[in-house]
Amino acid sequence: MAASVRLEKVEKYYGTKRTLAQVSLDIAAGEFLTLVGPSGCGKSTLLRIIAGLTTHEHWRVYIGDRDVTQFPARDRPVSMVFQSYALYPHMTVAQNIATPLRMKRLPAPARWPLLGRFWPGSRKLRQQIDHEVAAVAAQVQLENLLDSRPSQLSGGQRQRVAVARAMVKQPDVFLMDEPLSNLDARLRVHMRSEIAALHQRTGATFIYVTHDQVEAMTLSSRVAVVMDGSIVQIGTPRDLYEDPQDIRVARFIGSPEMNLLAITSDMRHGASVAGEPIALPMPATDAVVHMGFRPESVNIADLSSRPMPNAIRLSATFERMEVLGHDALIFCRHQHSNEPLVARAPVADVDRLRTRGNWSDKLTLQVNLAQTFWFNAQGSRIAPAYTSCEVLPIHKRVS
Numbered sequence: 001m002a003a004s005v006r007l008e009k010v011e012k013y014y015g016t017k018r019t020l021a022q023v024s025l026d027i028a029a030g031e032f033l034t035l036v037g038p039s040g041c042g043k044s045t046l047l048r049i050i051a052g053l054t055t056h057e058h059w060r061v062y063i064g065d066r067d068v069t070q071f072p073a074r075d076r077p078v079s080m081v082f083q084s085y086a087l088y089p090h091m092t093v094a095q096n097i098a099t100p101l102r103m104k105r106l107p108a109p110a111r112w113p114l115l116g117r118f119w120p121g122s123r124k125l126r127q128q129i130d131h132e133v134a135a136v137a138a139q140v141q142l143e144n145l146l147d148s149r150p151s152q153l154s155g156g157q158r159q160r161v162a163v164a165r166a167m168v169k170q171p172d173v174f175l176m177d178e179p180l181s182n183l184d185a186r187l188r189v190h191m192r193s194e195i196a197a198l199h200q201r202t203g204a205t206f207i208y209v210t211h212d213q214v215e216a217m218t219l220s221s222r223v224a225v226v227m228d229g230s231i232v233q234i235g236t237p238r239d240l241y242e243d244p245q246d247i248r249v250a251r252f253i254g255s256p257e258m259n260l261l262a263i264t265s266d267m268r269h270g271a272s273v274a275g276e277p278i279a280l281p282m283p284a285t286d287a288v289v290h291m292g293f294r295p296e297s298v299n300i301a302d303l304s305s306r307p308m309p310n311a312i313r314l315s316a317t318f319e320r321m322e323v324l325g326h327d328a329l330i331f332c333r334h335q336h337s338n339e340p341l342v343a344r345a346p347v348a349d350v351d352r353l354r355t356r357g358n359w360s361d362k363l364t365l366q367v368n369l370a371q372t373f374w375f376n377a378q379g380s381r382i383a384p385a386y387t388s389c390e391v392l393p394i395h396k397r398v399s
């Protein structure tokens with residue numbers, strides 16, 4: 001069964017340092033919500049608060065209709081998978097998986113190593129637990145490893161044990177804290193699809209933490225971007241990619257990163273993008289604004305394969321390229337930008353450039369104006385009237 005999760009006004013301090021600032025969040029039953037953000041922004045703390053592993057201060061947590069704020073972790077209908085897997089090294093795989101059920105169903109004396117066997121009724125309960133452990137182990141292909149200890153397992157197998165231990169409790173909500181980060185790249189891709197399948201099979205609510213935006217974009221129904229203890233934006237992966245409301249979200253989502261150029265403007269001289277004059281698609285102010293554009297919104301004007309009628313042109317010097325298969329990334333340097341500008345181009349375009357042998361020459365980049373993003377000095381998105389924007393020829397610059 002799935003349950004909704006609601007957080008109200010989570011404000012968490014460690015000492016005098018504020019880790020979470022008034023975070024409120026509504027997650028629908030059955031949703032796959034991913035928390036992404038840079039290291040130390042408060043993602044794990046948020047998960048621990050939902051799990052009941054962080055002592056309560058002034059916030060409220062609801063799971064389904066129930067206010068579970070005061071419930072200890074073991075009484076919440078949640079299971080957590082930790083980044084380190086947190087397996088018990090002295091226990092076998094079967095014992096590790098069985099732990100949540102033993103804690104929930106067996107009274108303390110029945111859990112004692114030897115005497116527990118003689119506790120009235122414990123034999124039947126143990127048999128039932130063994131049966132459930134075997135069923136879950138089979139689902140994650142661990143049935144042949146039930147007697148092994150964690151030290152005898154590979155990283156991927158340990159990760160499966162951690163997931164199986166979470167599954168056996170049949171929780172309404174799975175909390176996963178970077179469960180794939182210790183795996184190599186190939187196994188990560190494989191386990192990613194297993195997690196997606198687990199979500200589909202159980203129908204439970206998933207709250208997932210990751211640094212990895214590809215994981216976030218491919219798994220989630222919604223993604224919340226956490227920065228400095230606050231949720232900066234929450235939406236579908238597409239919303240975040242196509243409609244970032246904050247420059248930090250624009251930078252964080254998308255690989256390679258969005259290109260950003262500072263625009264200086266003043267009432268006397270007009271505006272310029274990276275040193276080239278431009279008519280701003282908003283009233284000129286004495287402020288710095290930033291123009292952003294994705295690599296796929298740029299093409300190389302020297303090749304006329306994709307003409308762009310409403311474009312900003314920038315001159316840049318070729319630096320290097322990365323061929324990805326069908327596409328290639330072309331990294332260029334603009335004299336007014338510290339970061340390289342990246343264009344994504346079909347490999348055919350790259351071949352044509354190569355045959356011209358002008359790699360060291362200046363290239364002209366065209367940026368599709370309708371696909372530009374504008375941010376004010378504070379980093380908030382501003383919505384210009386793109387259609388009224390045109391690039392000024394140099395002689396029209398006010399001097």
Ligand SMILES: Nc1ncnc2c1ncn2[C@@H]1O[C@H](COP(=O)(O)OP(=O)(O)OP(=O)(O)O)[C@@H](O)[C@H]1O
Binds near residue numbers: 037040
């Ligand atoms: N028990 C603790 N005592 C003191 N400070 C803590 C404690 N737990 C977390 N913090 C601090 O709170 C901040 C947020 O930590 P948290 O683990 O939630 O971040 P995160 O976004 O999950 O980071 P990462 O991606 O690196 O795991 C960090 O600055 C961290 O040092």
